[in-house]
Amino acid sequence: MSFSPCRIEVAKLARVGGRQRYHHTVDLTLLVRATRRMGAEDEKLVFETTEGIEPILSFDQMGLKDDLLRGIYNYGFEKPSAIQQRAVMPIINGRDVIAQAQSGTGKTSMIALTVCQVVDTASREVQALILSPTRELASQTEKVIRTIGDFMNIQAHACIGGKSVGEDIRKLENSLLQVGFVSSQVCLISATLPHEILEMTSKFMTDPIRILVKRDELTLEGIKQFFVAVEREEWKFDTLCDLYDTLTITQAVIFCNTKRKVDWLTEKMRSNNFTVSSMHGDMPQKERDAIMAEFRDGATRVLITTDVQQ
Template sequence: MLLLTLNFRKHEVVSGDQSPDDVSSVRRRLAALASKAHSGCTSSTRRLVFRLSEGSLIFFAETTGVNIMWCLDLQVRETQALILAPTRELAVQIQKGLLALGDYMNVQCHACIGGTNVGEDIRKLDYGQHVVAGTPGRVFDMIRRRSLRTRAIKMLVLDEADEMLNKGFKEQIYDVYRYLPPATQVVLISATLPHEILEMTNKFMTDPIRILVKRDELTLEGIKQFFVAVEREEWKFDTLCDLYDTLTITQAVIFCNTKRKVDWLTEKMREANFTVSSMHGDMPQKERESIMKEFRSGASRVLISTDVWARGLDVPQVSLIINYDLPNNRELYIHRIGRSGRYGRKGVAINFVKNDDIRILRDIEQYYSTQIDEMPMNGEARPRTATVVPNVVIPPPPRL
């Protein structure tokens, strides 16, 4: 379930299905741009896209897998919008998404994330940024140093709020909120509704508007889901090598549940002469940025990662997701496979399932009202009682 909770105090909410006819002539070009982006929104985003008021435009769109926010007076070189995200990569992606529209509005946006130079953050903030995207720890550090001034902030966006709480950012989020003006508008985006999320909405908001998406709307169109029965853990590696040899892919992400497993699998794949890259939260920030740059450019085709890559990150060329390990909770499943099949493209998700994983697989199917078939053989889905021998006859990708 996806929840957007918004605290609108004074302004009319306009349905995403309505065209922005009332926008001022000065903003018509921006409205056209927003309308174009709106066509690629998800069902949750389409339900609330425009809020129009005199002299301002607020726009939410998931054109890059995150919510992009416009609520700015460009004549004022102060921070007016603050976006918190659970991972450094997601915060940087949000920043780049806003900067990509700089040709239209000349928005100044900076990413405050851990693992980077504090002095550079201070210098950028002193210059003046309309929007700051970042992780809670570094953002709060900049506020305490009085480098990030909050007096002009109009909106706080908590992206992937449930994941931030899972990572232990609750106190830091509350600390940041205490420094914001009382009239700050809050947007909270969450895939699940744990008690902590409801507690946060009650604390931050008055009479919030909630946009709820049913589970059956979350099954992603265009993504074919399969499983491969591997029986035992030690059989997974050989199965992966067989798949790698037989499937032609644009780009793929292989998910593991632990950082140690990512490192182990990366080493094993390279020893077997397969070209792969890897990323997890223990890597230095510079290395993570370099890996992401290579993967986005297509220089790297296969990425092995933990769930640091499952939330919000967007690489349109990704066509295949392999769950080397089934996720620890069913909500993560939809985030993982949602990394493929972006912008109407076709995608494939393949799950490696041991004998003791069958219960988890069935739970995922029931929760999302979907069916995950056994891996096709020679182009046809096989009965679930059969043992799978991956043998999809497709030219193999090149090796280095």
């Protein structure tokens, strides 16, 4: 089976809260990372899976293209993660799939390897078009596709705001804009799948394979989650400073719900001698790329941001 061109839509589900509360989560995971290490907790997951889906424990048993296998092993993978063991084959076989797994368990790389398997590598046009709610997620997905497909000459392109529209048109001319898409296949892959989202999938998915993780197993071992309820808005900054002084962290991401709050908090923390960087959707793409690169390289320890698609 081959798709030319192939469209990827990577969904990032946002949580909508009720009462306004101050949330503090210590998460040492970078916003953008290559998922190379699968923790031991990945093996302990209990999946609520569509009947008849058996895990495949080795990449060699999946019938993947030889050049794709080279790319997978060169990337650093030794064996499929739990979600990859269950979801790769249904996706390759053309089924609609709803798959849920924890952060850091190989969802992005699973998208990449399945795309590399199904596209027509003989085509010199764009084979994979990446559209995502956030620029950073689109860039990450494109990078992983290109890296895993390095031996296959994969033609992938991410449409990202803040960059030349002319380049997007040039990449896609005589391809997507004229040919359109072939038969549709929809795969919904996320760490969070609320009930209302699962209900909505019936409108655009056909008899999907379901691979869901029990709710109490969605948190990775080693990551502590808690929140502090703060009664008044003006008390939040002092609470954050107390947490900052109390907790020992290597790196952290502080999320704000508005771009204005990001700018305000950044200035406030810097005026109190905290070393922080910040990023949101109003910043030029080059500046955002530079800030992310510094954070990934460890040059900055604290990043203040929105969910960056705003």
